[in-house]
Amino acid sequence: MEQTLELEEERKKSATARTQMEVFRKQVQELHSKLKEEEMKADKAEFLRTKIQDKFTALEREKERLLAERDMLRDTNEELKLAQLHIESTSSHNKAGHPSTVGADGEIFEMIPPEVKERLIRLQHENKMLKLNRQGSDEEQIQVLQTIVDDSKERQSELETENRWGSRFKCDFCIDILVSFFISIFAP
Numbered sequence: 593m594e595q596t597l598e599l600e601e602e603r604k605k606s607a608t609a610r611t612q613m614e615v616f617r618k619q620v621q622e623l624h625s626k627l628k629e630e631e632m633k634a635d636k637a638e639f640l641r642t643k644i645q646d647k648f649t650a651l652e653r654e655k656e657r658l659l660a661e662r663d664m665l666r667d668t669n670e671e672l673k674l675a676q677l678h679i680e681s682t683s684s685h686n687k688a689g690h691p692s693t694v695g696a697d698g699e700i701f702e703m704i705p706p707e708v709k710e711r712l713i714r715l716q717h718e719n720k721m722l723k724l725n726r727q728g729s730d731e732e733q734i735q736v737l738q739t740i741v742d743d744s745k746e747r748q749s750e751l752e753t754e755n756r757w758g759s760r761f762k763c764d765f766c767i768d769i770l771v772s773f774f775i776s777i778f779a780p
Contacts, residue, residue: 606778617771624760639749650738657731661724668720675713
């Protein structure tokens with residue numbers, strides 16, 4: 593009879609332990625799911641912050657490039673205006689019959705026919721524009737590479753999140769096994 597009472601009391605303890613373990617297991621699962629949700633939110637926010645920062649950096653570089661291009665175009669425009677004024681002044685001096693006193697380089701420039709001078713100035717301008725276009729294509733390549741890097745970072749973030757979920761699933765599985773083990777020990 594005493595043995596029956598002991599067994600009955602042991603069964604009650606194991607039933608109580610089993611229900612407590614079930615409650616704990618459910619709480620652990622709920623906490624893990626909340627943690628997963630919060631980690632996903634944090635990962636998404638971090639990824640968006642990084643992406644916005646990268647876009648801001650790219651826009652800053654584009655702004656710098658456009659400012660440099662604007663300055664170069666201003667310089668080119670001024671040079672063209674000066675060259676045009678120089679051509680006009682030398683042609684008016686030559687028509688009036690007055691020799692110019694510019695110096696050796698100026699004298700050589702004055703000896704060149706106006707058509708050749710115009711072509712020379714036009715070629716210099718085209719050369720500067722080609723240099724600007726080359727800088728623009730370099731910037732486009734940088735933007736393409738930056739897009740590839742952004743996509744790679746996004747994929748890496750997704751894989752890291754999946755890896756964390758896999759680890760958590762593994763931990764949950766281990767907890768389930770331990771709970772089952774303890775239940776089987778306390779079960780009559």
